[in-house]
Amino acid sequence: MKAYAVKQNDLQVREVKDPSPNAEEVVIDIKVAGLNRRDLSIAKKAGDREDPLVLGSDAAGVISAVGENVQGVQVGDEVIINPSLRWKQNSDAPPEGFDILGFPDNGTLAEKIVLHHDQVEPKPSNISWEESGVLALASLTGYRALVTKGEVKAGQTVFIPGAGSGVATYMIQIAKSKGAKVIVSSRSESKREAALKIGADVAIDTNSDWEKELADETIDLIIDSVGAATFNRSLDVLKKGGKMVIFGATTDDVTDLDLRAFFYGQYQLLGSTMGSREELHEVLKLIEDDQIKPVVSETYSLDKANEAFEYLKVNDQFGNIAIKVND
Numbered sequence: 001m002k003a004y005a006v007k008q009n010d011l012q013v014r015e016v017k018d019p020s021p022n023a024e025e026v027v028i029d030i031k032v033a034g035l036n037r038r039d040l041s042i043a044k045k046a047g048d049r050e051d052p053l054v055l056g057s058d059a060a061g062v063i064s065a066v067g068e069n070v071q072g073v074q075v076g077d078e079v080i081i082n083p084s085l086r087w088k089q090n091s092d093a094p095p096e097g098f099d100i101l102g103f104p105d106n107g108t109l110a111e112k113i114v115l116h117h118d119q120v121e122p123k124p125s126n127i128s129w130e131e132s133g134v135l136a137l138a139s140l141t142g143y144r145a146l147v148t149k150g151e152v153k154a155g156q157t158v159f160i161p162g163a164g165s166g167v168a169t170y171m172i173q174i175a176k177s178k179g180a181k182v183i184v185s186s187r188s189e190s191k192r193e194a195a196l197k198i199g200a201d202v203a204i205d206t207n208s209d210w211e212k213e214l215a216d217e218t219i220d221l222i223i224d225s226v227g228a229a230t231f232n233r234s235l236d237v238l239k240k241g242g243k244m245v246i247f248g249a250t251t252d253d254v255t256d257l258d259l260r261a262f263f264y265g266q267y268q269l270l271g272s273t274m275g276s277r278e279e280l281h282e283v284l285k286l287i288e289d290d291q292i293k294p295v296v297s298e299t300y301s302l303d304k305a306n307e308a309f310e311y312l313k314v315n316d317q318f319g320n321i322a323i324k325v326n327d
Helices: 038-045 127-132 137-147 168-177 191-198 227-236 259-265 278-286 300-312
Strands: 002-007 010-015 023-037 058-066 079-080 111-118 119-120 155-163 181-186 202-205 219-224 238-246 270-271 296-301 322-323
Touching: 002 227, 002 300, 023 127, 023 300, 038 300, 058 111, 058 127, 058 137, 058 227, 111 181, 119 278, 127 322, 137 219, 137 238, 137 278, 155 168, 155 227, 168 181, 168 191, 168 278, 181 191, 191 202, 219 227, 227 238, 227 259, 238 259, 296 300, 300 322
Parallel strands: 155 181, 155 219, 181 202, 219 238, 238 270, 296 322
Antiparallel strands: 002 010, 023 058, 023 111, 023 322, 058 079, 079 119
């Protein structure tokens, strides 16, 4: 089968072996897969492998084969893939054995994938294949950071630096569905305008003076994935006793922290990553209720995966990048 895979630092669409299921697994014919920023780092981390590693964590497709012990799903079911492996119930941190699909296991950017039957969920009937294919990783990450860890509430004000990511587009909509006011930042005027269109109340320039721009706001909660470039700027606009949740670091991983200012401000700092199957079910309910909708920035064919990968590097997208694999 065709797959977008890295082998010995060579990333390209190549032929790899067709998968076959064991007794508790299913084979999914992928219709649409998602490309995420995580794939950029995985391609570097796994680049020197002798065996090809298929990239990708998100996808939607149709079950084409099932193992003899599979229950609850059958051939012909339209499904999305849950990339949060072996994490079923909500918990303070992931359990032992947790991984994210796409490393070290083969991912979704292929014509087929084999997974345990617990890793698939019914495709929402009210969204397209493209929207379904980019759904799980970003929405689950955003939901856990905002709702489980951030405990966002009606009447609060949430600040989300970096408005254009797939995760941010979900968080904007989820926060609004919970009755919160949403403020975002972006260097791009077009991304700020797009964020306002999907529900953000205020959109500021990342390069502006945040303390001046937000002087009249009381920021209860900040969800930040930018890292060192925004960490201390975010703390400067967070209310005393406010909460910050970190789920990524697209800039430097390490930053300075003024401990005295931090404990005098009595801030709360929490980490978050991905989420459980239980939380994904909550996200899917929001989608079925039409309260949130995946935002697809661009769609590429599998043969054009390298072009999609380069587009992802530039970071011009607003929302998610979809890879159409099969009709």
